[in-house]
Amino acid sequence: MFDNESPKSVVQVAPTSEVGGAVLSATNINKYFYEPEKFQVLKNISFEANRGEFLALVGKSGCGKSTLLYILSTMDTAYDGSLVMNGERLTGRTQDQLAAFRNEHLGFVFQFHFLLPEFTVLQNVMLPALKLGKYSNKEIEERAYQKLKLVDMQDHALKQSAKLSGGQQQRVAIARALINDPTIIMGDEPTGNLDKKNSEVVFEIFKQIAHENNQTIIAVTHDPDFAKGSDRIIEMSDGQIIS
């Protein structure tokens, strides 16, 4: 659970093909903001995430968690350092290349689900796969039902997503994040908007995704129970990893 890693293990890059090997390596990540004045928000961050590992990123408000997650998500490219995921070096890629990489290899679950309210549950889950264009519509629908089953929402597939409860909507958002079988699922406060019972459900789904599907979870959280139940807690303070 708590991992007081040795400094050596922080920057090693393991072969990505190996089960349990590193699927993400962030090395010497530094990031500055320039408004209202120059300020170093991330200070030499290095860590790796292994295949099938459930990581919680914690720390006080303002310590840089979301900034780091945004970089790991490849959405922010204005940083120094190196980012390797799935054996691909992502630093220096164009925005189009990064968007294609994200759609195929990364899944996202946010505090707010961002489902399209007028679309059905099934349509929402199918969307990232339609965009990827790798499977036929029939295959995409089958895959969507599989993912909805995983989060126990298959019976709601044809409902308009606006008509679901907050907890149900978050489960649908997880199914949507899983539709392209991403290697890594990034969560930004995935239980931040849920009550205790729904938070536990979402936590159990994440655990299952990591340990049974061998997908990696990296989730920023302020939820102590969620963090404690993860495989490893990365604690940040003032732009640095402290444990």
Ligand SMILES: Nc1ncnc2c1ncn2[C@@H]1O[C@H](COP(=O)(O)OP(=O)(O)OP(=O)(O)O)[C@@H](O)[C@H]1O
């Ligand atoms: N676009 C920006 N321009 C300037 N400063 C920013 C910008 N975004 C964030 N910051 C500052 O960078 C620091 C880190 O912000 P960040 O959102 O990464 O923190 P956090 O740990 O995720 O906080 P929280 O837990 O409250 O979400 C904060 O001091 C914040 O005010």
